[in-house]
Amino acid sequence: MRDITDVPTSEFAPRSKHLKIEQQIVLVTGGARGLGESIVRALHREGARVAVNYLGSQSSAERLQSELGSRVCTVQADVTDPAAVGQMVSQIEAQFGSPVTSVINNALVSFTFNGDDRPRLDTITLQHFEQQARGAVGGALNTIQATLPGMRSARFGRIVNVGTNLFQNPVVPYHDYTAAKAGLLSLTRTAAHELGPDGITVNMVSGGLLRTTDASAATPDFVFDLIARNTPLQSVTTPEEFADAVLFFLSPWSRAVTGQNLVVDGGLVKD
Template identity: 70%
Template sequence: MLLSDQWVLVTGGARGLGAAITRALVREGAGVIVNYRKSETLAHALREELGERVLPLQADITDTAAVARLFEEAQAQTGQAIVSVVNNALADFQFDGDGRPSIDSIDWPRFQQQLDGSLKGALNTMQAAAAGMRSRGFGRIVNVGTNLFQNPVVPYHDYTAAKAALLSLTRTAAHDLGPDGITVNMVSGGLLRTTDASAATPEFVFDLIANSTPLRRVTTPEEFADAVLFFLSPWARAVTGQNLIVDGGLVKG
């Protein structure tokens, strides 16, 4: 299915990386359901900026019933089942190496918060989308991950553990849903210049990472967004269960 024929749900689609993904999708002719939890003003600003191909809808993706209502409302307003999902929403988090808790002091609620946001949120959207995807014989799920499993240059224990669990779910879900024409993939970035989450990162860290990449620069949200579009496009129709690292070549495989 062409991007221009799709309505794509982007969780956390109103700000930061999510907004970059929203803009990239609209640029290619797709419609975007911009899910937000608290960023109502930003979501409606994107609607004003990008036009009627943006549909802002509020839901806390960790709430299973709220996600079910989100899909019902999206289908009612677009006239079609939602068969493309980008699980981008991030539980409240700041990439601040100096402020992160160490393994000696981190408490379980931090892990639970990240697991709820990354893993439970993605599971909720997958389950809510599955029936509509099966009815069309087509589905595209893209989960947003991180390169920190391969390169824990800053050990954000809670965030990285949750994203590692999401990679596992990506691969098991790809196996389960593949016979129904549904692909499930992950796009993993490193530090992005710049999002709300990376705003607390010191400039010298950006410079250090840039100098460690073959491209000698830090990946932008816009560059990351283009990789997400690949997995939603017809060119990726035979690709599933994969984790594509988009970080300027910093991490190999």
């Protein structure tokens, strides 16, 4: 039996490229406000060209593009609509003259983190679960399918899905949202397995309650304070801190990492 060091590299899958962040074209879904805006700003800071997807936040998206300049474009699309996502990706590629290399699946479909005003088990319906699954799993599937040809041709791709720590620590039982994000983690791992030979990595970054986004604005201060007291860092994670963790999975430093779920919540949850 030959030692593995004697086997020509041609007998293995061809090596993929390792693009620096400043060489990438990154699509951020739901990128006009909240966590998405923080991710866009972090990517722009590191030199990437960024496509800001939005559904109804046109003014916020245009303001962000005006502030950040020519390395940012805005694209309206409902991520749950495969045809709209396909058109969006074509528009981005026409704008920047190259295929999308990286996708951050961040869009959140009609959800507010308010533990006092949430569907309980005796009132929640399957429609609640279907709506969240369409947004989290369906939206990610649509962006992956639309960008896959360009990533495969380049033998490079980075897909980062935004998850939650609630399925490890359901401190507030948001049944529909948590189930959808658990499904997204499953898609993350199965997609990582299938796309690895193409030089495409698929990972998840999961936060807890962030201080503060539009979605968490309804959360009472005492809840933030309670979380802070229970984390080793004695603080609630900010959108900016979360965004910096996303950058790791786009950088060459993570080139051997795929199918993983990185929990970014100040140490509250040990995965």
